[in-house]
Amino acid sequence: MVRWQPGARERLQAAALERFAAEGFDGTTVAEIAATAGLTERTFFRHFADKREVLFAGQDEFERLFVAGIEDADGTDPIAVVAAALEGATGFFPEDRRAWSRARQEVIDADPGLQERELLKLSKLAGAMTDALRRRGIDPTPAALAAESGVAVFRVGFATWIAEGEERPLPVILRAVLGELRSLLA
Amino acid sequence: MVRWQPGARERLQAAALERFAAEGFDGTTVAEIAATAGLTERTFFRHFADKREVLFAGQDEFERLFVAGIEDADGTDPIAVVAAALEGATGFFPEDRRAWSRARQEVIDADPGLQERELLKLSKLAGAMTDALRRRGIDPTPAALAAESGVAVFRVGFATWIAEGEERPLPVILRAVLGELRSLLA
DNA sequence: ACTACTGATGACAGCGACTGACATCGCGGC
DNA sequence: GCCGCGATGTCAGTCGCTGTCATCAGTAGT
Numbered sequence: 001m002v003r004w005q006p007g008a009r010e011r012l013q014a015a016a017l018e019r020f021a022a023e024g025f026d027g028t029t030v031a032e033i034a035a036t037a038g039l040t041e042r043t044f045f046r047h048f049a050d051k052r053e054v055l056f057a058g059q060d061e062f063e064r065l066f067v068a069g070i071e072d073a074d075g076t077d078p079i080a081v082v083a084a085a086l087e088g089a090t091g092f093f094p095e096d097r098r099a100w101s102r103a104r105q106e107v108i109d110a111d112p113g114l115q116e117r118e119l120l121k122l123s124k125l126a127g128a129m130t131d132a133l134r135r136r137g138i139d140p141t142p143a144a145l146a147a148e149s150g151v152a153v154f155r156v157g158f159a160t161w162i163a164e165g166e167e168r169p170l171p172v173i174l175r176a177v178l179g180e181l182r183s184l185l186a
Numbered sequence: 187m188v189r190w191q192p193g194a195r196e197r198l199q200a201a202a203l204e205r206f207a208a209e210g211f212d213g214t215t216v217a218e219i220a221a222t223a224g225l226t227e228r229t230f231f232r233h234f235a236d237k238r239e240v241l242f243a244g245q246d247e248f249e250r251l252f253v254a255g256i257e258d259a260d261g262t263d264p265i266a267v268v269a270a271a272l273e274g275a276t277g278f279f280p281e282d283r284r285a286w287s288r289a290r291q292e293v294i295d296a297d298p299g300l301q302e303r304e305l306l307k308l309s310k311l312a313g314a315m316t317d318a319l320r321r322r323g324i325d326p327t328p329a330a331l332a333a334e335s336g337v338a339v340f341r342v343g344f345a346t347w348i349a350e351g352e353e354r355p356l357p358v359i360l361r362a363v364l365g366e367l368r369s370l371l372a
Numbered sequence: 373a374c375t376a377c378t379g380a381t382g383a384c385a386g387c388g389a390c391t392g393a394c395a396t397c398g399c400g401g402c
Numbered sequence: 403g404c405c406g407c408g409a410t411g412t413c414a415g416t417c418g419c420t421g422t423c424a425t426c427a428g429t430a431g432t
Contacts, residue, residue: 003398004410029388043410045390079371112306119305120298144342145367152334156327181331185265185371189427190381215417226382231419375432382425389418396411402404 009047009057011037016054021103025051025111052117055104059121063128065089070132078138078146083178085129086150086157090170093161102162126151153177195233195243197223202240207289211237211297238303241290245307249314251275256318264324264332269364271315272336272343276356279347288348312337339363 005011015036019028030051031041048054069088073081093101108114129147134140157174160166166173191197201222205214216237217227234240255274259267279287294300315333320326343360346352352359 003396008409030390031388040411041389042391042412046409049390051389115309116302116306119309120302123301123305141342141363141366142370145338145363145370148338148341149335149367149371152331152338155334156330177327177331180327181335182371184328184331185335185368189425194380216419217417227419228383229381232380235419237418373432376430378429379427380425383423385420385422387418387420389416391414391416393414394412397409398407400405400407402406 005038008037008039008043012039012044012047013054013057017104017107020055020107025107025114052114055108055114056117056121062089062092063125065092066125067128067132070129070136076136076138078133078142079149079182081133081136082129082146082150083175086154086174086178087171089154090174093158093170095169098161101158105162122151122155149181153181191224194223194225194229198225198230198233199240199243203290203293206241206293211293211300238300241294241300242303242307248275248278249311251278252311253314253318256315256322262322262324264319264328265335265368267319267322268315268332268336269361272340272360272364273357275340276360279344279356281355284347287344291348308337308341335367339367 012033016028016033019033019036030044033054034041034044037044044054048057066085066089069085070081072088073084075081108118126144126147129150130140130143133143133146138146153174157170157177160173160177161168161170168176198219202214202219205219205222216230219240220227220230223230230240234243252271252275255271256267258274259270261267294304312330312333315336316326316329319329319332324332339360343356343363346359346363347354347356354362
């Protein structure tokens with residue numbers, strides 16, 4: 001007889017996404033999520049810093065992929081390095097997570113508080129990329145601009161990938177968006 | 187005998203910035219802010235949607251300036267239009283608000299929750315700029331990229347303007363940053 | 373002058389997010 | 403077989419935030 005079932009964290013995440021999709025973020029209490037997962041509210045807050053964070057766990061892993069992509073890239077042109085990192089990070093979003101990503105994004109797009117959290121995560125990502133670029137000897141301002149541009153390209157590309165009817169894989173889309181940005185500022 | 191002193195909103199904003207700077211955002215309760223301003227907690231929430239918003243009132247005006255700058259600009263090149271809007275919006279930050287802006291930014295930089303709110307405001311700004319560009323007949327993706335780039339330039343430029351030792355006025359800095367972005371992607 | 377109405381505020385009760393402190397108990401190590 | 407660890411439960415409490423109703427100076431209409 002086990003005292004508690006394993007996978008509490010994953011159960012909480014699944015329960016949260018399900019409830020948020022059905023009742024909305026504000027219409028769901030943490031106690032409800034916990035009960036759905038067979039746990040208590042207090043345990044929820046032991047796994048996630050706050051109610052929003054349950055939708056953003058794993059984001060650190062994503063950030064590490066980006067930074068690793070920058071560190072492993074060749075050359076010294078900031079934009080080229082960022083482009084390489086974009087390629088590497090797409091591994092985080094395989095084709096079979098497209099539907100799940102869409103469902104999650106719909107929940108986020110429906111709540112300003114969740115949008116704030118997403119923006120903070122992306123901002124931290126840009127900061128981590130900036131640091132990684134500077135470690136390669138790139139000057140502060142170009143590093144920040146390249147990182148911000150990279151994140152902007154990722155955002156636009158990701159939204160496109162999620163969109164209804166879109167069938168191109170994420171890496172292809174990202175290359176196209178980066179090309180558009182380049183020609184825009186040429 | 188007046189029933190209540192005028193300027194409640196401004197008193198609350200001043201009290202909030204003062205307390206946040208002294209005790210930190212988390213270390214300050216809304217009731218304390220209200221008491222400092224000679225009001226009650228309930229009245230605070232009649233003036234501001236939430237505790238964070240007291241630092242971001244006036245942001246709508248800022249957004250309108252940007253959009254107006256886009257609408258009044260000449261030409262069809264997205265980046266040129268955005269550059270013109272950047273010029274116009276600097277009127278929101280005259281030289282004598284530099285010290286105040288720095289104090290406010292220090293408070294924001296010290297709290298993740300406030301950073302989230304700032305990012306949401308900037309994101310909304312980018313969205314409004316995108317819409318304004320599209321109304322000028324610019325295609326969606328170039329419009330979004332130009333708007334995001336414009337906001338990125340503003341962020342980097344504003345941070346520079348605020349920085350210790352910096353003396354150039356904001357418009358000059360913004361032109362320089364935009365030039366850097368251009369040469370970066372050339 | 374009397375009355376009705378408005379508009380900013382106060383008072384109060386209540387919900388939900390989040391936290392700290394302490395108890396519980398299966399499991400693995402010794 | 404005992405002991406400590408670690409994930410969980412329980413409970414009380416703070417604070418952000420909201421709905422509701424009362425208050426009362428000033429204003430407009432009669």
